[in-house]
Amino acid sequence: MDSATLALEIKKIIVECLALEDIAPEEIETEAPLFVEGLGLDSIDALELAMALEEKYGVTVGDDPDENQKIFFSVESLARFVTEQRG
Amino acid sequence: MPTLLLAALxxxxxxxxxxxxxxxxxxxxxxxxxxxxxxLAGQLGRGTSWVVDCASSYAFAVALFATARAGALAWVPPNRQPGTVGDLAARSDGLLSDGSEEPGALHPLALSAKAAACDLPEDRAALHLFTSGTTGSAKEIPKTWRQLDEVAELERCFGSGLPASTRVFSTAPHHHLYGLLFRVLWPLASGRPFQAETLLHVEELLPRIAEGPPAMLAATPAHLRRITQREELARLRGHLVRVFSSGGPLPASTAAAVEIALGEPPVEVFGSTESGGVALRSQRSGEPPPSWRPLAPVRVRRDAETGCLRVTSPWVSLGAEQADGQLELEMGDRVEIAANGEFRLLGRADRVVKIGEKRVVLLDMESRLLEHGFVDEVALVDVERGGDARVGALVVLSAEGRAVHEREGRRELGRALGDHLAPHWDRVVLPRIWRVVPALPRDERGKLPREALLAELAERPRSPLVLGEERAGDVLCRELRVPEDLAQLEGHFPDLPVVPGVAQVGWALAAAEVLLGRPLQAHGVEALKFKEPLRPGTSLSLEVEANPDDRAKGRFRFRCTREGRELSSGRVKVEP
Structure with a gap:
């Protein structure tokens, strides 16, 4: 799967699993911040999203808070993380 | 190490x-x-009130006790939003923070000095917490050290099962009373070490619990629910020796999952910022939900008029003074009390709801929204989304608001109103669902029944029902039915709604993803025709086709028909 397709798939997961309204997956900017600014997700969303990614791709975030903050920064960083984890 | 009273630390x-x-x-x-x-105390001079805003619970504890040692008062903002902290800091003598860029802010860990023995004043307010009051804006809740000595009672109840080396973890923020007591003050008074960093992800938390001496965890229900969904939890049996939950109702399924994994159900704590801890309970799987048992020094009664719980205890910090000098507080929770003093909660009497573990006064948020030029009328309600409570908003727009809504859509509208609220509330409690309505759904008495609000907020289907699907070579054919309450319905006449063309293209895209076996993004539509309006409640056939030539060119064709007559058709460009 190429990176654009993966990014789109992640956007769909974000919209569906977080029950976001008024935004289509395609409208989420790949490089924009997901939390606080940008899409404006919150702490409950972060927990939910981590679970959804594990379910879909079998990837688990690690135990380093700084690293996780980088992973959850944007769709782009999440896609990179999924790609690296799946090898 | 004997447990100390906080003033004698x-x-x-x-x-x-x-x-x-x-x-x-x-x-x-x-x-x-x-x-x-x-x-830090040595740097505070003659200041009488300091705002404490720290990311680290260790720095937070240093700042609290430094202000106490300096004979000053610590203001603890209800959240860490710059707007909230800044407003308070402007009214105080200064800001004590481990991460602020404000000029003049003091870092709690900047200096060390020899600490002389001293007693802290027991009955003078040591800190002010803030909570959302039932009316008006955030309410200041003064706390003396004596009112926080609830930690000595916690030690009496649970201390014997927790060796001094027990490490204390928490997902509750230290600026709320639950976190303040369980993750900072109880450990300090009892001599157990606490985790200073706040960990957002359960993946960060569980490995840290697993390594090192046994641990206890003071969690919020939202975190605990996620924690029980991880298999690692069972491996912590015998190691994670005690789990507490507070800040909102704990689902029975979560309590049962903790019990199965660890052998012991979590201890739920019921209380509020004003009252301190009131009662405990543990839900055990296979047993009916237990009543709440008041903590030893707590007296409870039911207010005959309001049916609400009234609490008297040494930890209540606002209320009517009783003969013994303790204060009695009426809480907003309706209650049924048994002869033995144990009680059941029957729901809130006011419009205060918990989102995440944060208390939010819907009335306050409504007032704030009414200040905005887009809003004529608004009603907020708590609603469940994906297992979590969220705030939903019904808005009647002003002319200005309607213009923005028509020009930029509901998302931009919701974003503008959310930005208006954001400086004052935690992001997690901001409205997540917005509905623009012509009028609020009032009943004949002018009230807003909860059911009517929830009906307006109900998730409307965004896709048609798929009644059948057939695939033959390069063609996929779906029999569809348009729901009556499809989310995207539009039309110039309210009694004649139609399905917008863009929605039909979206349905075609979804079918084409099945046909081509990959996620697709539409890059454009060619030869698009809409011949007849498509109404809700009707059926149609949708055909998508991509022959080898189409695939090579990165496109597919679609056609919607009913009884042999074409409704719409076109070619959609996608990435090859």
């Missing part, structure tokens, strides 16, 4: 190398803690 020497907390720098000892507190 610095009275007698404690073992200098006793672990108080640990953070990225490693273990923080009692010597470091007391010297940091004395060092």
């Amino acid at each position: 610095f009275r007698e020497p404690r073992p200098p190398d006793m672990a108080v907390a640990w953070d990225r720098e490693g273990v923080r000892t009692w010597r470091e803690f007391s010297e940091h507190a004395a060092g």
Whole structure:
């Protein structure tokens, strides 16, 4: 799967699993911040999203808070993380 | 190590190398803690009130006890939003923060000084917490050290099962009373080390619990629910020796999952910022939900008029003074009390709801929204989305608001109104669902029934029902039915809604993803025709086709028909 397709798939997961309204997956900017600014997700969303990614791709975030903050920064960083984890 | 009353924390020497907390720098000892507190106290001069806003619970504890040592008052903002902290800081003598860029802010760990023994005043307000009152804006809740000595009762109830080396973890923020007591003050008074850093992800938390001596966890229901969904939890059996939950109702399924994994159900704590801890209970799987048992010094009664719980205890910090000097507080929870004093909660009497573990007064948020030029009328309600409580908003727009809504859509509208609220509330409590309505759904008495609000907020289907699907070579054919309450319905006449063309293209895209076996993004549509309006409640056939030539060119064709007549058709460009 190429990176654009993966990014789109992640956007769909974000919209569906977080029950976001008024935004289509395609409208989420790949490089924009997901939390606080940008899409404006919150702490409950972060927990939910981590679970959804594990379910879909079998990837688990690690135990380093700084690293996780980088992973959850944007769709782009999440896609990179999924790609690296799946090898 | 005997448990100390908080006012006596610095009275007698404690073992200098006793672990108080640990953070990225490693273990923080009692010597470091007391010297940091004395060092900061020495910088506070004649200031009488200081705002404490820290990311680290260790720095937070240093700042609290430094202000106490300096004879000043600590203001603890209800959240860490710059707007909230800044407003308070402007009214105070200064800001004590481990991450602020404000000029003049003091870093709690900047200086150390030799800490002389001292007693802290027991009955003078040591800190002010803030909570959302039932009316008006955030309410200041003064707390004396004596009112926080609830931690001594917690120690009496649970201390024997928790050796001094037990490490204390928490997902509750230290600026709320639950986190303040369980993750900072109880560990400090009892000599157990606490985790200074706040960990957002359960993946960060569980490995840290697993390594090292046994641990206890003071969690919020939202975190606990996620924690029980991880298999690692069962491996912590015998290691995670006690789990507490507070800040909102704990689902029975979560309590049962903790019990199955760890052998013991979590201890739920019921209380509020004003009352302190009130009662405990543990839900056991296979048993009916237990009543709440008041903590030993707590007296409860039911207000005959309101049916609400009235609480008297040494920890209540606002209320009517009783003969013994203790205060009695009426809580907003309707209650049924048994002869033995145990009680059941029957729901809130006011419009205060919990989102995440944060209390939010819907009335306050409504007032704030009414200040915005887009809003004529608004009603907020708590609604469940994906297992979590969220705030939903019904808005009647002003002319200005309607113009924005028509021009930029509901998302931009919701974003503008959310931005208006954001400086004052935690992001997690901001409205998540917005509905623009022509009028609020009032009943004949002019009231807004909860059911009517929830009906307006109900998730409307965004896709048609798929009644059948057939695939033959390059063609996929779906029999569809348009729901009556499809989310995207539009039309110039309210009684004649139609399905917009863009929605039909979206349905075609979804079918084409099945046909081509990959996610697709539409890059454009060619030869698009809409021949007849498509109405809700009707059926149609949708055909998508991509022959090898189409695939090579990165496109597919679609056609919607009913009884042989074409409704719409076109070619959609996608990435090859």
